[in-house]
Amino acid sequence: MIAAPIEWVIALRFMREGRMQSALIITGVTVGVAVIVFLTTLIDTLQASLIDRVLGSQAHIVVRPPEEVARRVPAAAGSGVTARVEPRAQRLRSIDQWENLYPQFSGASGVTAASPLVSGPGFAARGSASKSVVLMGIDPDRYRRIVKLDTDIVAGAYRVGGTDALIGIELAADLGIGVGDKLRVTTAEGGEDVLTVAGIFDVGSRDLNRRWVFVTLRVAQTLLDLPGGVTSIDLVVERIFDAQGIAERLQAQTGLKVESWMQTNAQLLAALRNQTISNSLIRTFVVMIVALGISSVLVVSVVQKQKEIGILRAMGASRQRIMVVFLLQGATFGLAGSLAGAGLGTVLLHVFSTIYRNADGTPIFSPEVSPRVMAVACVTAIVVGLVAAAVPARRAASLDPATAIRHG
Amino acid sequence: MAETVLRLHGVRKSYNIGTPVEVEVLHGIDLTLERGEFVALIGPSGSGKSTMLNLVGLLERPTAGRVEITGQDATALDEDAVTRLRGRSIGFVFQFHHLVPAFTAAENVAMPLMLERGHSDAAIRARALELLDRVGLAAHAHKVPGQLSGGQQQRVAIARALSFDPPLLLADEPTGNLDTVSADEAFALMREFNRRAGITFLLVTHDPRLAQRCDRIIELLDGSVLRDAPSGTALEAR
Ligand SMILES: Nc1ncnc2c1ncn2[C@@H]1O[C@H](COP(=O)(O)OP(=O)(O)OP(=O)(O)O)[C@@H](O)[C@H]1O
Ligand SMILES: [Mg+2]
Numbered sequence: 001m002i003a004a005p006i007e008w009v010i011a012l013r014f015m016r017e018g019r020m021q022s023a024l025i026i027t028g029v030t031v032g033v034a035v036i037v038f039l040t041t042l043i044d045t046l047q048a049s050l051i052d053r054v055l056g057s058q059a060h061i062v063v064r065p066p067e068e069v070a071r072r073v074p075a076a077a078g079s080g081v082t083a084r085v086e087p088r089a090q091r092l093r094s095i096d097q098w099e100n101l102y103p104q105f106s107g108a109s110g111v112t113a114a115s116p117l118v119s120g121p122g123f124a125a126r127g128s129a130s131k132s133v134v135l136m137g138i139d140p141d142r143y144r145r146i147v148k149l150d151t152d153i154v155a156g157a158y159r160v161g162g163t164d165a166l167i168g169i170e171l172a173a174d175l176g177i178g179v180g181d182k183l184r185v186t187t188a189e190g191g192e193d194v195l196t197v198a199g200i201f202d203v204g205s206r207d208l209n210r211r212w213v214f215v216t217l218r219v220a221q222t223l224l225d226l227p228g229g230v231t232s233i234d235l236v237v238e239r240i241f242d243a244q245g246i247a248e249r250l251q252a253q254t255g256l257k258v259e260s261w262m263q264t265n266a267q268l269l270a271a272l273r274n275q276t277i278s279n280s281l282i283r284t285f286v287v288m289i290v291a292l293g294i295s296s297v298l299v300v301s302v303v304q305k306q307k308e309i310g311i312l313r314a315m316g317a318s319r320q321r322i323m324v325v326f327l328l329q330g331a332t333f334g335l336a337g338s339l340a341g342a343g344l345g346t347v348l349l350h351v352f353s354t355i356y357r358n359a360d361g362t363p364i365f366s367p368e369v370s371p372r373v374m375a376v377a378c379v380t381a382i383v384v385g386l387v388a389a390a391v392p393a394r395r396a397a398s399l400d401p402a403t404a405i406r407h408g
Numbered sequence: 409m410a411e412t413v414l415r416l417h418g419v420r421k422s423y424n425i426g427t428p429v430e431v432e433v434l435h436g437i438d439l440t441l442e443r444g445e446f447v448a449l450i451g452p453s454g455s456g457k458s459t460m461l462n463l464v465g466l467l468e469r470p471t472a473g474r475v476e477i478t479g480q481d482a483t484a485l486d487e488d489a490v491t492r493l494r495g496r497s498i499g500f501v502f503q504f505h506h507l508v509p510a511f512t513a514a515e516n517v518a519m520p521l522m523l524e525r526g527h528s529d530a531a532i533r534a535r536a537l538e539l540l541d542r543v544g545l546a547a548h549a550h551k552v553p554g555q556l557s558g559g560q561q562q563r564v565a566i567a568r569a570l571s572f573d574p575p576l577l578l579a580d581e582p583t584g585n586l587d588t589v590s591a592d593e594a595f596a597l598m599r600e601f602n603r604r605a606g607i608t609f610l611l612v613t614h615d616p617r618l619a620q621r622c623d624r625i626i627e628l629l630d631g632s633v634l635r636d637a638p639s640g641t642a643l644e645a646r
């Protein structure tokens with residue numbers, strides 16, 4: 001005999017007595033919770049790593065000069081088309097008064113880093129080979145906090161200064177040059193300069209590795225004929241999904257064109273959202289199945305235990321006590337199943353992360369289950385267990401002790 | 409002056425009220441049991457003995473009339489108060505010894521006390537063992553009902569019914585499922601508790617031999633009291 005509350009003692013004895021049923025339903029809950037933990041973690045980490053990869057070579061928010069007003073081309077009379085909107089070809093322009101505006105961006109709430117950028121098209125040539133590139137004029141210390149270029153250096157060093165430049169591994173291969181070699185850069189604006197390759201980077205995108213050439217702000221300003229100007233200001237925010245809101249706010253405040261990564265990657269986000277919705281659907285169905293399973297096991301148990309319930313009532317157990325006994329069973333099935341399920345889900349994640357890997361052998365996702373997912377799974381399972389037990393528990397409580405006892 | 413343990417006032421009981429198969433099973437029963445009485449309730453099958461016991465035991469409510477337990481009108485109480493009164497004042501022994509299979513003999517005996525207190529404690533455990541000892545089953549305290557004989561189970565049920573020292577003990581064919589030896593043992597046990605502790609017994613039996621060994625015999629027929637007399641006279645008058 002135990003000093004625990006009598007409801008607990010009775011609930012545990014009943015579950016032990018029906019150990020086959022108990023084991024089966026706990027297994028059911030375990031599998032359900034494992035599926036939820038597994039899917040949620042898988043999708044969350046895959047989405048996070050996808051977003052990570054996207055944002056690895058992109059600022060969260062980019063501030064540009066306001067777009068020049070598009071002009072309307074009047075349609076030919078009677079053609080049925082009223083007007084055609086034709087965007088103006090955008091000339092390379094600097095942000096007006098950027099140095100005065102800069103503190104407004106770098107100091108905006110939610111923004112953790114800012115970096116001015118001068119970028120524009122150019123040609124990189126070495127001997128007879130010539131490639132079209134994007135010149136990126138940066139302040140290396142500030143830019144490093146936007147794109148972690150310093151960790152992507154595969155040869156040489158993260159050094160931009162004087163005529164030192166950084167190029168991608170694809171461009172280095174295309175031009176057949178390495179660290180310490182010279183390359184000549186020209187622009188449509190008539191600029192021309194000879195740079196020294198200080199480092200070679202790999203940002204994980206062939207296209208960017210082929211096109212980006214990092215130089216100092218000053219070199220880019222000269223080459224692109226934008227003395228003292230910058231073409232954009234890159235920002236990084238604290239919480240990536242706040243980016244859109246911050247961008248809208250800054251745009252309204254400054255009148256500049258402020259675009260968040262969420263706008264530029266709208267399609268990706270829509271796809272991720274759909275994935276999240278289908279995961280929620282799956283979760284909902286699993287929760288429903290688990291609830292029905294617990295309910296049906298307890299309904300059967302109430303029927304089987306009619307006589308015992310009648311005896312307990314005759315011995316002085318109130319309706320409420322009987323109800324609690326069955327609610328506790330539901331909650332216990334939920335809790336036991338969710339603990340085991342969280343464990344099983346973790347094991348599954350580890351197994352999958354070792355089986356499925358990227359082409360380069362690195363794991364596609366990390367099999368860490370966040371404590372939040374664990375806690376949510378456990379609390380949900382207990383609540384579902386209680387809710388599922390409500391109907392059988394009320395039935396048990398309303399059993400008539402006289403009837404139960406009459407039919408020995 | 410004797411103390412009244414049970415009083416029934418014009419107790420009626422109908423089933424399936426308001427339906428075409430409505431039936432009145434008890435037609436106005438008046439009855440008084442004093443402290444220390446040992447009473448047999450007899451009558452043919454279907455005469456209403458179990459129904460009457462369920463009403464006295466507050467497991468069912470009468471359709472009309474009053475049920476007073478130790479002077480308290482149970483028909484005026486709400487469900488929870490009835491449950492408490494039942495737990496404290498009335499012990500039950502049933503034909504099918506109705507122990508809870510998931511609990512040991514000692515735990516079954518302790519059940520009414522644990523339900524009252526909300527949990528078990530040392531005093532309750534001691535009380536359960538003492539009661540088991542009094543019915544001669546101290547050695548079987550940790551067996552579950554499935555490991556006990558029918559007679560042993562019935563003795564556990566008697567011990568359980570006595571856990572509160574209730575003033576009134578109801579037994580519905582307590583020996584009905586037992587062989588003669590076990591039946592006599594169980595009967596003797598109840599008689600002993602009656603004599604020693606002054607507990608009032610109302611027991612339903614089909615066994616005329618046992619009925620004769622009670623002090624008073626109440627005979628039901630078709631839901632009415634046919635005869636109520638001290639033993640010895642009841643059968644002769646037949
Ligand atoms: N829940 C019920 N619904 C309808 N009728 C009932 C119900 N319970 C008992 N009865 C009827 O009431 C009558 C008395 O039943 P009761 O069980 O009290 O008889 P009894 O004297 O104990 O019989 P036995 O000796 O066979 O146990 C019977 O006719 C029975 O069919
Ligand atoms: Mg009967």
